[in-house]
Amino acid sequence: MPEIPDPIKEQCLSKGGIEGIVALIPSDQDIDHRSLVFRALAEPMRQKILFALVEQPLCACLLKEMLAISDSKLSYHLSILKDAELIKGKKEGSWIIYQPTKKGNSIAMLIQDF
Amino acid sequence: MPEIPDPIKEQCLSKGGIEGIVALIPSDQDIDHRSLVFRALAEPMRQKILFALVEQPLCACLLKEMLAISDSKLSYHLSILKDAELIKGKKEGSWIIYQPTKKGNSIAMLIQDF
DNA sequence: TTGTGGTTTCAAAAAGATTTGAAATGGTGA
């Protein structure tokens, strides 16, 4: 009574066994970095913010109106997007204008097909 | 004393104002669907599972050994990946062999650059 | 049947993320 199905075992051995496959998995650092991005995009509100900013840079005041949420809530979600390096804010006069980073832009394009 | 910075206001008006931009944001349905995928990939353990399965189909028993986690924990994470339609399980003899779906495969490729 | 191996379910506990409203910050103009 085998403990592993045969065809899988064979294919697995041809890759150097379990260790061989584990070695092909991206590093923890890579994975943690992507996690940060995925957690940022996991919240619908934050996807909306990113997609709105891809259309055009916006100040917090317009985003707030657009999404109908409180200042502190918006600030919280913006900070998560900033930490994931998907957007950046630039001070202009009295306002902070947000826009996607290069990374934010390209990820926004890629995820259209998800 | 204006309430919105001028250049932003102009660009915004040229897109049909706030409503115009809101109309360009993907639908709630789209966004929620992507959220499911992002939540699934937000957890490092689940990224590892997906990347391992992209290398080769594996039974739960090998995944368990590879990741050094309990049965119920593995089962929980597999169910989240299945719900997001990133992987599927196929019964073969006594085992269930997991592998990425078509969608799981193509997303795994795309996110390498994230 | 009875047992066994592989997997899933369950409920409770623990950990983590989000929301809330109030208070703080920081720059700007009166």
Place this chain on the structure above:
DNA sequence: TCACCATTTCAAATCTTTTTGAAACCACAA
């Protein structure tokens, strides 16, 4: 200086996700 506006921070409350270990399930063989 003072007041004001946009934005951020904070701590508490709430909500969601993950972990845990035990029990259940299911197909199959003895």
